[in-house]
Amino acid sequence: MSSHESFIRCRGVTKTYHKGNTPVTPLSALDLDVPRGTFLALMGPSGSGKTTLLNLIAGIDSPTSGSLHVGGVDIAKLKRGQLTKWRASHVGYIFQLYHLVPILSAFENVELPLLLAPLSRKERHRQVQVALELVGLGDRSDHRPSELSGGQEQRVAIARAIVANPALLVADEPTGDLDRESATQILNLLRELVREHGKTIVMVTHDPRAAAVADTVLHLEKDRLVEAADLNMQAA
Amino acid sequence: MIAKSFNIVLLAVKQLTRHRIRSLLTILGVAAGMFLFATVETMQGSLRRATQTTADDTTLVVYRDNRFCPATSRLPEHYESTIRKIEGVREVIPIQIVVNNCGASLDIIAFRGVPPDSLTKYAPQIQVLDGTVESWKQRSDAALLGRHFAARRGLKVGDRFDAAGVVVHVAGIIDSPEPQDNNVAYVHLPFLQQASRAGLGVVTQFNVRVTSAERLDPVAKEIDEYFRSEQAPTRTRPEKAFFADTAQELVELVGFTRWLGLGAVAAVLGLVANAVLLVVRARVKENAVLQTLGFGQRAIALLVAVEGVLLGLAGGVLGVLSALAFLRWQSITIGNEGVTLAIMPDLDVVLRGLLTAFALGLLASLYPAWQAARRPIVSSLRAV
Known part of the structure; x- marks a missing residue:
């Protein structure tokens, strides 16, 4: 696949931060192309830079050098305020521990990303309801997180991630805190989002069973991508 | 813009109900401070009205020299x-x-x-x-x-x-x-x-x-x-100057209460600032999550500031209205050398009290709001 058609395109991406006085470089001169509509799993040992790469792609961190295009936008060049606006409409983030706001109901949690969007209350509520129906929790909208199971909480978090209809979803070990059955449901849901709704998903996982659901599995070893598990993926 | 700000205010109100006891204690503390502030302001205002001559005053008091x-x-x-x-x-x-x-x-x-x-x-x-x-x-x-x-x-x-x-x-x-x-x-x-x-x-x-x-x-x-x-022999003065001269001790006493009012303001400021700082520190990760969802630095700062203002205003309303009810019910009168000073609250005191409570809430939350907004998302997400 040509890099021109890539939805995500990294070129020479390096990330260095400091732990005290010691510079740490989890990613060095990384190149990566991910086509639109791909379910990509990132694997690797702890400290290999998976989450760092995920955060860079999600626009919540910026590379020290290199270019990082997502959907045609070089997000490495965006300033903090511009990145915030870009994230609001282009990325949905799914956390391992869901990170729902405990005082809010499922509906209100899903509504959060739309609160600052230029939408009428009616339209906002319609979109929230659609997202909750999509994850199978239309009948749990008034439940608070403490009244939901772990799997249901993660489904609320997924609804929150997709409610603004972003093209890209990033997930940091989304099944890491779930039992086998719930994990399977979540992975099937993610799979469906790619297949039925054309989302591009980048998922960090330690679990080979979770990775097996993805179209592509990449391994990060010592700040580099060392293996491409799919012919459509070009990793250098 | 207004709709977004309104949504943030609603979110802030919900957040305040998250730690009900803590919010309630903070509001009660602010109310106590604002009660004292409003009472002192009422005394100062009553004294001002009793002693400051206006252009409409045409009464002299003739007293024994x-x-x-x-x-x-x-x-x-x-x-x-x-x-x-x-x-x-x-x-x-x-x-x-x-x-x-x-x-x-x-x-x-x-x-x-x-x-x-x-x-x-x-x-x-x-x-x-x-x-x-x-x-x-x-x-x-x-x-x-x-x-x-x-x-x-x-x-x-x-x-x-x-x-x-x-x-x-x-x-x-x-x-x-x-x-x-x-x-x-x-x-x-x-x-x-x-x-x-x-x-x-x-x-x-x-x-x-x-x-x-x-x-x-x-x-x-x-x-x-x-x-x-x-x-x-006589000494003749305008009525309000007569009051100020005759009740000198009273004037000094009421003047001193200004320091109590300032103390109350400082206490309220510290209390709200402490409460909002605790809120910000407890929600480092949550604020980072909100930022991943598209909340900008301004929105995070506004959310924190609104919580501070709401705490200040809720306590202010409670404290000022309590002072108003107390002073009206008690109808306190201080007398000295035969002149009496009625400590009566007025609308001006209520408005000034509420405005002060609003300003204190805002002032107290400025630093916490700035702190919450400037934290990098990634390190905040890693925070325990």
Whole structure:
């Protein structure tokens, strides 16, 4: 696949931060192309830079050098305020521990990303309801997180991630805190989002069973991508 | 923009209910501080109104020179006819004042003896709530009580009461926009002169109305000049200057309370700042999550600031309204050297209290808001 058609395109991406006085470089001169509509799993040992790469792609961190295009936008060049606006409409983030706001109901949690969007209350509520129906929790909208199971909480978090209809979803070990059955449901849901709704998903996982659901599995070893598990993926 | 801000305010309200006890304790602490602030502001405002002369003031008080208590200010009643002849004088009313305590006191009882036919000239602003002025005029030992006085002592029309050696019959309860009128008992001048053993023909002071504010000083000088060599020389001042001079101790005492007000403001500031800082520290990760969802730095800062403002305002409303209710219910009057200062709250105090509470809430949350907004997302997500 040509890099021109890539939805995500990294070129020479390096990330260095400091732990005290010691510079740490989890990613060095990384190149990566991910086509639109791909379910990509990132694997690797702890400290290999998976989450760092995920955060860079999600626009919540910026590379020290290199270019990082997502959907045609070089997000490495965006300033903090511009990145915030870009994230609001282009990325949905799914956390391992869901990170729902405990005082809010499922509906209100899903509504959060739309609160600052230029939408009428009616339209906002319609979109929230659609997202909750999509994850199978239309009948749990008034439940608070403490009244939901772990799997249901993660489904609320997924609804929150997709409610603004972003093209890209990033997930940091989304099944890491779930039992086998719930994990399977979540992975099937993610799979469906790619297949039925054309989302591009980048998922960090330690679990080979979770990775097996993805179209592509990449391994990060010592700040580099060392293996491409799919012919459509070009990793250098 | 307005809709977004409104959504953030709604979110902030929900966040405040998250730690109900903590929010409630903070609000109660703020309320206590704002209660004190509003009470002090009310005292300051009452003092200001009682002592600051305005362009509309046209009343002079003629008092015995070098005397500060009604018990020692003794002037011949016949001075009235002399004062009346001075150019620029519109009305002269001899008044006998008897108080139960000349020192600073919270329970002052003041009788004002005025000629029965001059009451409506002396205090045209009074309204009779119960009883009638006619029944007051008809009975020599009758008294018209200010409503706060009556409420404080539990007196009603038809009652008799004894204070400072004077026994009177309550003929009516009055209300007046002049706070002092609500804390005194108006009685007949001759009756009070006899009952207080001052003797007929002796009064405490003359209240002199002049034709315009410009005539205050010339008339005062002329009065004092005229009686300078008499056995009872006078000192004449505008009514509010008389109050400020006579109740000097009271003025200093109330002036000191300004520091209590400032202390209350500092306490409220510290309390809200501490509460908001705790909120921010407890929500480092959650604020980072909100930022991943598209909340910008400004939105995060606004969310934190709104929580601080809401805490300040909720406590402010509670504290200021409590002070308002307390002061109205208690109708506190401070007396000193025979003059009384009614501590009465007004709309200005309420508005200033709420504005102060709002400003303190905002000020207290500025640093926490800035701190919350500038934290990098990634390190915040890693925070334990």
